[in-house]
Amino acid sequence: MNQRKVMRVFLDNKFLSLMLYCCLFSAVSSSCQLQGQFILNCMRKTGDVILGGLFANHFFSTDPDLTFTSEPQLPTCYDFSVVGFKLAQTMAFAIDEINRNSNLLPNVTLGYSLYDNCIQLGIGFRAALTLVSGQEEQVTLEENCVGTPPVLGIVGDPTSSNSIAISTVLGLYQVPMVSYFATCSCLSDRQKFPSFFRTIPSDAFQVNAMIQILKHFGWTWAGLLISDDDYGVHAARSFHSDLGPAGGGCLAYTEILPQGYDPVELRRIVDVMRKSTARVVIVFANKTPMINLMKEVVRQNVKGLQWIASEAWTLADVLQTPHFMPCLGGTLGISIRRGEIPGLRDFLLQIRPDLHHNNTYGNSMVNQFWEHTFQCRFAPPPAGWVEAGGELCTGQEVIENVETDFLDDSDLRPEYNVYKAVYALAYALDDMLQCEPGRGPFSNNTCAHLQRMEPWQLVYYLEKVNFTTTFGDQVSFDENGDALPIYDIINWVWLPDGRTKVQRVGEVKRSAFKGEELTLDEDKIFWNFESKQPPRSVCSESCPPGTRMARKKGEPECCFDCVPCSEGKISNTTDSMECTSCPEDYWSSPKRDHCVPKKIEFLSYHEPLGICLTTTSLLGTCICVVVLGIFIHHRSTPIVRANNSELSFLLLVSLKCCFLCSLLFIGRPRLWTCQLRHAAFGISFVLCVSCILVKTMVVLAVFRASKPGGESSLNWFGAVQQRGTVLVLTSVQAAICTVWLVSASPVPHKNTQYHSDKIVYECAVGSTVGFAVLLGYIGLLAVLSCLLAFLARNLPDSFNEAKLITFSMLIFCAVWVAFVPAYISSPGKYADAVEVFAILASSFGLLVALFGPKCYIILFRPERNTKKAIMGRGTTK
Template identity: 75%
Template sequence: MIYSSFFFSESSILSSSCHLLRKFYLNGLHKPGDVILGGLFEVHYSSVFPEQTFTSAPHQTSCQGFDTLGFRHAMTMAFAVDEINKNPNLLPNVTLGYSLYDNCATLGIGFSAALSMASGQEEQFLLQENCSGTPPVVGIVGDPFSTFSIAASDVLGLYKLPMVSYFATCSCLSDRRRFPSFFRTIPSDTFQVRAMIQILKHFGWTWAGLLVSDDDYGLHVSRFFQTDLTQSGGGCLAYTEILPWGNNPNEYQRIVNVMRKSKARVVIVFAHQMHMIQLMEQVVKQNLTGLQWIASEAWTLVDGLQTSTFMPFLRGTLGIAVRRGEMPGLKDFLLKIHPEQQNNNIDENSMVKLFWEHTFNCKFSPPPAGWVEAGGAQCTGREDLQNVMTDLLDVSELRPEYNIYKAVYALAHALNDMLRCSPGRGPFSGKSCANLQTLDLWQLMYYLQKVNFTTSFGDQVSFDENGDALPIYDVMNWLWLPEGRIKVQSVGEVKRSASNGEELTLDESKIFWNFESKQSPRSVCSESCSPGTHVVRRKGEPLCCFYCVPCSEGKFSNETDSLECISCPEDFWSSTQRDHCFPKKTEYLSYYEPLGICLTMASLLGSFICAVVLGIFIHHHSTPMVRANNSELSFLILVSLKLCFLCSLLFIGRPRPWTCQLRHAAFGISFVLCVSCILVKTMVVLAVFKASKPGGGAHLKWFGAVQQRGTVFVLTCVQAAICSAWIVTASPVPYKNTQYHNDIIVYECLVGSIIGFSALLGYIGILAIFSFMLAFLARNLPDNFNEAKFITFSMLIFCAVWIAFIPAYINSPGKYADAVEVFAILASSFGLLIALFGPKCYIILLRPERNTKKAIMVRESKKS
C-alpha cells in the first residue's frame, strides 16, 4: 500500500490511525469486489485551471468537453470485468471490482487519480505493524497518454504496482530500469515505424519523404525512422520536415514546395489531425497530386480529414491502425448504462451521471418545470442525440477498446495464475505462494510478466521482457466508393511473431490506388541496378542515390541492386550480360579438330612408312644394298624413327600428368637413339674409307659391332639420365593457362624446369651437329661410300627444322606451341626417313638390277 503526502498523522508519526488531509474530487465509476482494478480514461478532453490567489486552498480543476468515445473506453473496462465475473473458469470464487477515473486530458488530474487509486480514498484507516494487507487496487489499466503514463509509472514503479496501458506508445516506456511495472497492450512507436518500413519494402519504395509533428511523438520518430530505415535496407528519406503548431501557412507552403520538388512519390506523416488539416489546405491550394500518403496511427481513422475537399488528394492513403477486435455483448452492455443500475450512490458514479447529462441533457438536481423524469433525473433530450448515440454504440471498429479488453484480461489471468498456485510449489522463497490477504504487488507482477493467453478474437497476448505485448497493427486503405463516400478498410496486418520477427500480410487486390494506372506508384531516387551491374554511390547524396556500373570481365552480379560484383570461380567466366558465370572454354590440341587430325594422320603415316621400310629391309636383308649399308644400324634407325613418329601423339589430346612427363622423355630418347645411330654410322663410313687405304686397317678394330652398339647405348643412356633427373627434380605437369585469353582455359604442360628442357634439346642438337659435320667431311668419298651424302642431307634437314623450331615455339601460344613441336618432330622424322632410306628403297624396289654385288663392283671399278 502506498502512503503519500495526502495522509497526515493526527498525533505523531508513531500513531496507529491516519486520515486523509484532503480529498481529490474526481469523476469516477466504482464497483466493489474482492479485488479492485483501477482504470484511467479520457472522459473529458480539456480542463480549466482556476486562478489561484495563494490566500486560500487551491481550487479544483474543472473538466470540460465530454468525450463520448472516452466514456465508451471506460465502459469497455466495466464490461470486461462484468464478463470475467460471469466466467466460471476464470477467477472462480473471486469477484473483480473496479475504480475508474477521468484524467480530463490533464497531467495533474491523471497523476492525482493514479495516486488516489494506489493509496486509497478511505477517510481513515489503521496502520498495521508490517504495513501489509490488500492494496486498494492491484493494477491500473491506463493511462492512454504516454506523458501521463511516464509521470505515474515513475512513482508507481517504486512500489511495483502494475500499470497496463492501452494507448501509450512512446518507446521510452520500454525502459525496464526506469519503468519496472509498466506494461502495455498497444505496440510502441518503434514497432509502428518498423511496420511502415515493412510496407515500404513490400512495394519497393526506397525514396520517401517524412513529415512529423513538432512534439515528442514526431521528433522521436524522426530520429528513429532514418536509422532503422537504413539499417533494414528499406530505403532512404528524401527529406524530413517538421510540421509546426498553430496557424502558420507560410511554413506549410514551404513544406509543400519541398514535396513538389522532390522525386519522392511516397509521403509518410507522423502527425495529428490539426497538422494534417493545415497541410492539406496548402496541398489543395497548390494542387499537389500524384502522391501516395502513408498515415500514422494518429490520423489513419480521423473522420475530420475525410472531406470532399481533401479526398481527391488523400484517397488511396495507406495507414497503420490499432488492431481491431470484436467483443460480443458490448453494445447490449452500453444500452443498459444507467446511474441507478451502477450504484445507488450517484456521487460514486459521477462518470455515468456526466454521461447522462451530456447525452440526454439530464439534471440530477431539482429540475425546472417541463423536464421529463427518467430514472430519478429530469431529461429533455438533445437535438443531436442520434449522432451521440451512434458514436457510443458503433462497435464495428473496436480498436482502443480491444486493447482495454486485453489489458483487463491480462490482469485477470495473472491473478488467476497466482491463485492457482499450490502451496509448497510456488515460485517465491521457500516455494511459497502469494495470497490476496498479504499480497505484495511484485508477486502479481511476476505472474503478469508470464501471462500468455488467446482472446476470443484469436489474438495471442503475452509480454516480452520490456512489458510490451506481441505487437500487431491493421493496415488500412482509404477507399473511394462510386457514390462519393469514403470507406477506410483493412487490407492486411503487420505483426511480430516470437520466431519470425515482423511479418506483413497484404491483400493487394483490395487496395485502392489514387493513380491513373490503378497500380502501386514508383518511388525511388535511382532506378534499380539490374543483374550484371553494381551500385556506385553518388558522392554527398543518400545511399539510395547511385549509379549502375556494369561488372568488369570475370565478375558477375545475379541480384538487383548488388553492392559489388562477385568474381567468377577459377574455371568460369562471366557472360556478356555479366549476370552469371559459365564454364570457360577449354583449348588444347585435340584429336577432333582439323589441325589435330592432320598431325595425327601424319604421325600414323610416318609410323606406317617406317614399318613398311623396315619390312622391306628385313625381306631384302641378304641383298648387297642392305648389307653394304650396315643393316643392323639401319634397322635401329628405322625403329627409332618409328618411335619418333609415335611419340608425337603424346602432344595431342588433353594434357595429363603421365603424358606431360612422358612426351618429352619419349621424344628426347627416341631422337637421341636415332641421331646416335646416324653418328655411329657416319663414323663407320669414315673408318671404312681410311681402312681402304694402305696401312689403314687398324682403324676398323675400333668400330666393330660391339663398339657400335656400345656407343649407341652410352649416348642414349646420357639422354635417359637427363630425362630422369628432369622428371625427378621438376617434373612437367598439366597447367590451366588463362594468360592468353581470359575466357578460355588453355591446357598445356609446364616444362617444370627450363634447364632440363634446354639440356634435352641441347644434347640432341650437339649430336646432330657433330653428325652433320662428320657427314659433311665424308660427302666426297667414292660412290661405295656415298651414304655420307644422304646423311649430310638428312642432318641438314634435321638441324634446319629444329633451329626454326625454337623461335616458332617461343612465339606460339597455347595449343599452337604443341602443334609447332609436333610439326618439328614429324618434319625432322620425315626428313631423316626420306633422305636416308628413300634412295635405298628406290633401288631395292624399282631398280633391282642395281642391287647386286656385280653392279656395285662395276661402279667401283669405273670410279677407279
C-alpha cells in the same frame, strides 16, 4: 523554468509530498490531515476491490493564471469527448460483467474509480495520485504509511507522454498500470517502468508492421514524417535502427511535423516530399499535425504518393473527406485490433444521469455526457430557474434517437483493449486469491490476503496472467509487460461517387511459435493511381543477376550502382552484394549469372591443325616405309650397300619412329602418353642422329684409309664397332629418359594460366632439367655430326655422302635451334604443335636430304647405280 511551470510542477507533486509528509511525521502523530483536494471529473462504484481508470473525457483544458499571492485555481476541462466517455463506460461494463461471472472472482465485488485526464499531463498526473493516495480528509497511519491503497491497479493512461510520467511515480510503489492506448516503445524498459503493462502493441511492433508492408511491396525508398513528441521521436529511432536493406529499405528523409500550424515549415516539408524520388510516405504522428500537413499538401496539389498511416490517424474521420481524399486515397494504415464485446451496446443504452448528485464526487462524467448529448439541464431545477440555452433533462430521454458513435459496437478497437486490460487485472486478482496457504510465491511461501493486498503482489500475478477472450484472442504479457501484438491493416477506399470507406485488408501479428506474420488480401486494396497497381518506390532499380550493388558514396545504402561481375565471378540473385567466384573447372557465362564448364583445349585429332599434323606424320611414316622397301628391294645394289647398308636400314627405322612419336603429342594428354612421348621422341632422334654420326665417322675413316698409311683407321670402324657405337649412344639417352621418368615423371596438367576461361590440358615436363638434358644430348650429337660432316666437305666428289650428311644436319640443327624460343613462347596446345612441327620438319629434312638423291638414282638413274659410277670412274656424269 518560468513561474507557470514551477507552479505546475508543484501542483503535480502535491499529493506525493503529502504522502511523504505522513511518513516523516508518523512517529509524532497517528494520522495525516489532507491539505487540499483536486476537483476532477469522475465516475465511481464501490466494491471490495477498487480498480482505477484514466480516460480522456475532454479534449482541452484551460490553465488559470498563476500568481504567488494566492492559491492557484484548478484547471477547467471543456469540449466533451464521447469517444473517451465510451471507453470509460467499457471499463464499467467489464467490471459489471466480471461481478456477474460466478467463475471469476467469486465472493469478491469489483468497484471502480474513473477519472478524466483532459489529455493533459498535469491533470492526468493529479488523477493518478488521487487514485493511489485517496481523497479522505484524515488518514490513520499503520506502520509508517504501510497499508492497502484505495486502488490496487489502474487502467490507463491513454497517452504515451502521460503514461511515462505517471508510471515513473507508480513504479516506485509497484502500483500496476495497464494502458490500453500508450504505444511508445520506451515504455517497454522494465528498469524504468517495472509495474507498467499494456494491451496495445508498442510502437516498436508498429514500426515492424510497417516494415513488413514495405518489404511485401518492395518499397525500399520511403520518407518519414513524425510528430514532435515521444510518440514520433521514439518511432523515428526505431525506424532508423530497424530499417535498412535487410529490414526493408532506407529513409529518403526524416522530417518533424510542427505541433501547431506553421505554414513556412509545412511548406518546406511538402517541398522536400515533392522533390524526393520516394513515392511512399510514412507518417508517424497524431491527427492534428497530419491535418495541418494535408492542408499544405492539398494547396500544392501533391499527388502520386502512397501514404502509410500510423495507428494515431489511421481511423481519423476528419481526414477522410472529399477535400483530402484525392491525395490520401489508397492510404494503408496500421490499426488497433478490432474486437467484439457482446452486451456492451445494451449496457450503454442503460446509462442515465444522476439527477440528484451532479457534483464532482458523483458520476459527473455521466451527467456531462447527457449535457453533451441532449444539451439539457438537470432536474430538479433551482428555485426561480428560467430556461436559458437548454431544456430540462428528466433522465427518460431515448439515447437511441441520437445519432452518435457512442452506441456503435461494430468497430470496437480501443474499447476492446480497455476490455482486455480490465480482465487482465481481474484474472491476476483471481489467481492471487486462489493461492493455497503455505504454497504461495512470496516470502515463507505466504499468500496475499484480500484485506491486506499489496500492489506489488498484483504485479507478480499480472506478469504470469494468461487467458483467452470471448473473441478468441490470447492475452498474456512478456518480460517487458507487452501483450502479444496484433494489428489490423486498413485501406482507405475512395468510391466513384466521392464517398470514402475504410476497410480491413489484412493483419500483422506475432505469435509465440511462428514469429511475425503478415497477411494481406491484395485484391481488396484500393490503389489511388492510374495503373491501379502498387507504386514503385526505390532509390535505385534492382540489380539483375550478373551484377552486384556498389553503394554511391555519401548516399544511403539503398542508393547504389549495378556493377557487372568480373570474369570468373557470378551473381545468380537479384540485388546481390557480392559476386562469387566460380569453381576451378568452371567459368562465368556471358551474362555472369551462372557458371559454365570451362572450355577444354588440347591439340586434338579433330581440329584442322591436329588433322594436318597427323596427316603429315602418317605421310612421313609411309614415305619411310616406301624408302625402306626400295632399299630392301635394291639392297644388293652398290648405292645401297655403300657406307654400311645396315646403318641405312636402321636410320630409316629410326626416322619412321620419329614420325610416329609425333602422334603421341596429339590428343588429350594422359599419363602414359605424357611419359612415352618425350622418351620415344628422345630415343628415336638419338638413334637417328647416332646412325648419322657413325656414317659420318665411317666416311672420314674411309677417306683417311685411302691415303698412304691410313689403312689401320678402318679397323676401328668395322660393322661391330658401328653397331656398338650406335647402341652405346642410344643407351645413354635411354638412361637419361629412365632417370627422368623415375625422378620426376611428366604428368597431365590442367593449365589455367594461359586463358582464365579455358583449361589447357598439357603434359607438365616434371623436371625441366631432365627435358633440357634430353634435348641437350640430342643437340650435342647433332652438332658433333654437323662438325664432322663439315670437316669432310672438301672430300672428292666420289664422297658425296658427306655433303648429304652436312646438308641434312644443317637442316636438323636449324629446325631445333628455332624450336627452343618458339616452344617457350607458345602457349598451350601450340607448344605441342611447335614440337610436332619440329619433329616432322627435322625428320623430313633428314629423310629427304639423306635418302632423296639415292632413291632418285635407284628409281630414275639406274645407270649411275654402279660401283664405277659411285667411285667416280664412269664416263657418265
